[in-house]
Amino acid sequence: MSTSFPAFPPKDHDHCACLNTALGRAKARCNEQGIKWTALREQVFLEVATSHKPVSAYDLIDVLAKNGKRVAPVSIYRILDVLQSAGLVHRLESRNAFFACMADHGSAAHTITLVCEDCDRVIEAAxxxxxxxxxxxxxxxxxxxxxxxxxxxxxxxxxxxxxxPSC
Amino acid sequence: MSTSFPAFPPKDHDHCACLNTALGRAKARCNEQGIKWTALREQVFLEVATSHKPVSAYDLIDVLAKNGKRVAPVSIYRILDVLQSAGLVHRLESRNAFFACMADHGSAAHTITLVCEDCDRVIEAAxxxxxxxxxxxxxxxxxxxxxxxxxxxxxxxxxxxxxxPSC
DNA sequence: TTCTTTTACGTTATAACATTACATATTGTG
DNA sequence: CACAATATGTAATGTTATAACGTAAAAGAA
Incomplete structure (x- = not known):
C-alpha cells in the first residue's frame, strides 16, 4: 500500500531523506507565499520535523539551547505561528504541542490527526x-x-x- | 425542528429551567455511577452550566470567589475531572476550557462540538x-x-x- | 550609495493553565 | 464509636503563552 497520506512511518525509514524532502517543500512553500526562510525558522522547523512526535514550544527551546542557540518563548511562538500559517506545522490542540506536516497539502486539507498514546507518534490521515x-x-x-x-x-x-502480544 | 441535539439556544430561552433540567440529570447520573454529589461539585457544575460559553478553571475560581467561596486551582481541576468522567462536563481542547454537556448522552456520544468565534457559545451537534x-x-x-x-x-x-447584515 | 520602511528577532516581565506532594476533614460502614 | 475511604485544603511549583517595547537586519526607494 502506498498512498499520499501513509500510515505511521516504519521505525527504520530513511529519516534523513524524509527530512530533506520536508525541508525542500517548506522552503518552496514559504517562497510561494512570500514568507522569508530565515536561519532561525529553519532550525525550528527542522527540530519539529526531526521528531515525528509532537513537541511543545518549551521542548524546542530546550533543544535549541543544547545546540547553543538560546531563544525566548516569544520568539518560538512567533516562529511557530509563521510555520503554522504556512501550513508547515500544525498544532495538536489536545496536547498543546506542535508537529510538522509531512504531507504536501494546503491548510484546508481533508485530513485528521492520529496520535499514538503509547509512542506519541503523529500522522495525518486523509x-x-x-x-x-x-x-x-x-x-x-x-x-x-x-x-x-x-x-x-x-x-x-x-x-x-x-x-x-498474545493474539 | 426539534431534535435531542438542538441548535444554539435562543438568547431568550428559559435558562433557569434549562439549568434545573441539567442539574437533575447531573445528580441522577452521579448517583448511577456511584459518584458523590457534593456541595462544591454542585457549585462548580452550576457555574459551568450557567454559562453556555466555555469557562476556564480560573474563571471558575474567580466566580466562586465572588460568591464567597475560595477554592484552589487543584480543587477545581479535581472536580472538573470528576464531572468530566461522569460525562457532565466536556473539555474544549482548542481553548483549554470547559463547558457543560446539555444533552443526555454517554461519553461515547456521536457528537461534535461547535464553538462560535464571536459570541463564544458552544453546542454539541449530533x-x-x-x-x-x-x-x-x-x-x-x-x-x-x-x-x-x-x-x-x-x-x-x-x-x-x-x-x-447587508444580505 | 544612503535613507526609509518593513520585517525579524531580542529582552523583560507577566499572565494563564495545570500538577505534585502532603495535610486535614468529612462521609459511609461495620 | 472506630475505621476506611473519599473529598477537600494548603503550599509550592511546573508548564504554556502573551504583552510591551527595543534593536537589528533585510528590502526597496531616492
Missing amino acids: APDALHAIAAAAEAANFLMRHTVVEVSGLCADCAAREA | APDALHAIAAAAEAANFLMRHTVVEVSGLCADCAAREA
Whole structure:
C-alpha cells in the first residue's frame, strides 16, 4: 500500500531523506507565499520535523539551547505561528504541542490527526468523508464553519501489537 | 425542528429551567455511577452550566470567589475531572476550557462540538456519520481509536447574520 | 550609495493553565 | 464509636503563552 497520506512511518525509514524532502517543500512553500526562510525558522522547523512526535514550544527551546542557540518563548511562538500559517506545522490542540506536516497539502486539507498514546507518534490521515460529514452537521446546525480540529488518540499498529502480544 | 441535539439556544430561552433540567440529570447520573454529589461539585457544575460559553478553571475560581467561596486551582481541576468522567462536563481542547454537556448522552456520544468565534457559545451537534467516517479512516490507517476530539469553530447563525447584515 | 520602511528577532516581565506532594476533614460502614 | 475511604485544603511549583517595547537586519526607494 502506498498512498499520499501513509500510515505511521516504519521505525527504520530513511529519516534523513524524509527530512530533506520536508525541508525542500517548506522552503518552496514559504517562497510561494512570500514568507522569508530565515536561519532561525529553519532550525525550528527542522527540530519539529526531526521528531515525528509532537513537541511543545518549551521542548524546542530546550533543544535549541543544547545546540547553543538560546531563544525566548516569544520568539518560538512567533516562529511557530509563521510555520503554522504556512501550513508547515500544525498544532495538536489536545496536547498543546506542535508537529510538522509531512504531507504536501494546503491548510484546508481533508485530513485528521492520529496520535499514538503509547509512542506519541503523529500522522495525518486523509478523511474527506469525515470532513464532509462534519461540514454537513455544522450546516444542519446553521453553523458557519471556519476551522475544524479532528484529533484521534489511540494506538498505532506497532504499539497495539506490542500491547496485545498474545493474539 | 426539534431534535435531542438542538441548535444554539435562543438568547431568550428559559435558562433557569434549562439549568434545573441539567442539574437533575447531573445528580441522577452521579448517583448511577456511584459518584458523590457534593456541595462544591454542585457549585462548580452550576457555574459551568450557567454559562453556555466555555469557562476556564480560573474563571471558575474567580466566580466562586465572588460568591464567597475560595477554592484552589487543584480543587477545581479535581472536580472538573470528576464531572468530566461522569460525562457532565466536556473539555474544549482548542481553548483549554470547559463547558457543560446539555444533552443526555454517554461519553461515547456521536457528537461534535461547535464553538462560535464571536459570541463564544458552544453546542454539541449530533454527527454520527462524521464519527463513523473518522473511525473508518483510523481503521484504514491501522490505528486503534480510543478517543476522538472534534471541535469546529466558526459562526453561529445569530452572529453570522449580524456580521453580514447587508444580505 | 544612503535613507526609509518593513520585517525579524531580542529582552523583560507577566499572565494563564495545570500538577505534585502532603495535610486535614468529612462521609459511609461495620 | 472506630475505621476506611473519599473529598477537600494548603503550599509550592511546573508548564504554556502573551504583552510591551527595543534593536537589528533585510528590502526597496531616492
